[in-house]
Amino acid sequence: MTSAGTQPEKAVLLTPEVLEYVRAQLPPFTDVQRELIDATLALGGVAEMQVPPEQGALLTLLARLTGARVAVEVGTFTGYSTLALAEGVGADGKVITCDINDSWLEIAVGAWTKAGVADRVETLVGPAQETLGKLPDEPFVDLAFIDADKVGYIGYWEALVPRIRPNGLIAADNVLYAGEAASRDAEGNARAIRAFNEHVLSDDRVESVMLTVADGLTLARKKN
Numbered sequence: 247m248t249s250a251g252t253q254p255e256k257a258v259l260l261t262p263e264v265l266e267y268v269r270a271q272l273p274p275f276t277d278v279q280r281e282l283i284d285a286t287l288a289l290g291g292v293a294e295m296q297v298p299p300e301q302g303a304l305l306t307l308l309a310r311l312t313g314a315r316v317a318v319e320v321g322t323f324t325g326y327s328t329l330a331l332a333e334g335v336g337a338d339g340k341v342i343t344c345d346i347n348d349s350w351l352e353i354a355v356g357a358w359t360k361a362g363v364a365d366r367v368e369t370l371v372g373p374a375q376e377t378l379g380k381l382p383d384e385p386f387v388d389l390a391f392i393d394a395d396k397v398g399y400i401g402y403w404e405a406l407v408p409r410i411r412p413n414g415l416i417a418a419d420n421v422l423y424a425g426e427a428a429s430r431d432a433e434g435n436a437r438a439i440r441a442f443n444e445h446v447l448s449d450d451r452v453e454s455v456m457l458t459v460a461d462g463l464t465l466a467r468k469k470n
Contacts, residue, residue, distance in 0.1 A: 257458070268300060269299055269300060272299055272300060272303050273303060275299070276361070277360075278329070278357055278360045278361040279299075279302075279326070279329070281357065281360070282324060282325065282326055282329065282353070282357040283296070283299075283326070285324065285353050285357075286323075286324045286326065286353070289324070289350070292323075295321075295323045295393075296323060296324060296326050296327075297326055297327045297330075297393065297419065297460065298460050300459065300460065301327070301419070301459060301460045301463065302326055302327060302329070302330035303330070304459065304463075305327055305330040305331055305334060305391060305417065306330045306331070306333045306334040307334070308334065308389065308415060308417065308465075309330075309331055309333075309334025309335050309339075309388075309389055310334050310336075312388060312389055312413075312414070312415055313388070314334065314335050314339065314388035314389040314414075314415075315335055315336075315338060315339045315340065315388055316335070316339065316340050316342070316386055316387050316388050316389075317331045317334070317335055317339070317340070317341045317342070317387070317388065317389040317390065317391070318341075318342045318343075318344070318378075318381070318387050318389075318390045318391075318406065318409070319331060319341060319342070319343040319344065319390070319391045319393070320344050320374045320378070320390070320391070320392045320393065320394045320402050320406075321344070321345060321374075321391075321392070321393040321394035322343045322344065322345035322350075322351070322354060322369065323345070323350055323354075323393075324350045324353045324354050324357070325343075325350075325351075325353065325354025325355070325357055325358060326357075327391060327393060328341055328343045328354060328358065328367060329357055329358060329361055329363065331343075331389070331391065332358065332361070332363035332366045332367055333361070333363065334389075335366060335388075335389075337366070339366055340366055340367075340368065341366055341367045341368070342368045342370060342381070343367060343368070343369055343370070344369075344370045344371075344372075344374045344377045344378065344394075345369070345370075345371060345374075345394075346371070346372065346373055346374065346394075346395075347371065348369075348371050351369060351371075354369075355369075374394055374398065374402055375398060375401050375402065375405065378402065378405035378406065378409075379405060381405075381409060382409070383408070383409070384409065385408065385409060385410060385411045385412065385414070385468075386409060386411065387406065387409045387410050387411065387414060388410075388411055388414050388415070389414060389415050389416075389417070390406045390409075390410060390414075390415070390416045390417070391416075391417045391418075391419070392406070392416065392417070392418040392419065393418075393419040393420065396420065396423070396435040396436075396438045396439050396442070397435070397438040399418065399438065399439065399442040400441065400442050400445050403416070403418070403442070403445065403446065403449075407449070407451055407452065407468065410468040411468070412468055412469070412470045413467060413468065413470065414467070414468050415465060415466065415467055415468075416452070416464075416465075416466045416468070417463060417464065417465055417466075418442070418446070418463070418464040418466075419460070419461065419462075419463055420439060420461045420462060421439060421442070421443055421456055421461075421462035421463065421464045422439075422456075422458070422461055422462025423435060423436045423439045423461065423462070424436075424461060426439075427439040427440045427443060427462070428440075443456070443464070446464060446466060449466075450469075451468060451469060452466040452467060452468050452469060453466065453467050453469060454466035454467070
């Protein structure tokens with residue numbers, strides 16, 4: 247038997263050609279998704295905060311797989327990931343999305359309305375730590391997605407875990423932080439992400455796995 251330390255390397259180098267091929271396997275974009283991507287790109291540099299298409303498709307799939315009816319998102323931006331979650335929770339579901347400001351909310355709401363999911367989305371504006379603290383203090387959330395300021399991740403995690411139902415799922419984005427989180431000498435946001443990763447790994451309330459999707463995505467199931 248081969249030990250874990252000597253397993254053959256199976257990671258694929260994600261060249262532009264391979265990434266294009268991966269994205270070609272996704273369901274076709276809807277008109278709303280295309281319009282939202284274009285509107286976000288038009289904002290300039292901040293557009294990098296939008297989740298990539300394959301991650302959006304994964305969020306929808308995870309919501310459907312888990313049968314999620316209540317999802318909480320930390321970090322709305324222009325609403326692409328919110329749209330993905332809203333599609334996943336279905337007509338009877340609800341997405342509570344939090345952001346510290348409403349600078350891009352008009353774009354988001356326009357997209358949700360065109361997609362016919364606006365009635366499933368509740369937007370909360372303000373510091374997410376305060377917002378999450380005002381949510382019901384009981385396990386009522388089926389799926390949570392963290393994609394906001396990196397130094398706040400541990401605080402968001404601690405606010406969310408008690409509110410996640412048993413077997414519920416938390417997904418955390420940017421856990422590789424362009425690979426910088428792997429360095430022992432990581433600084434700034436990368437250091438904050440590295441600390442968050444260690445926090446999740448040592449949390450016996452969940453079982454987790456880190457995936458090399460996009461900029462790294464951790465999935466954690468709350469234990470019974």
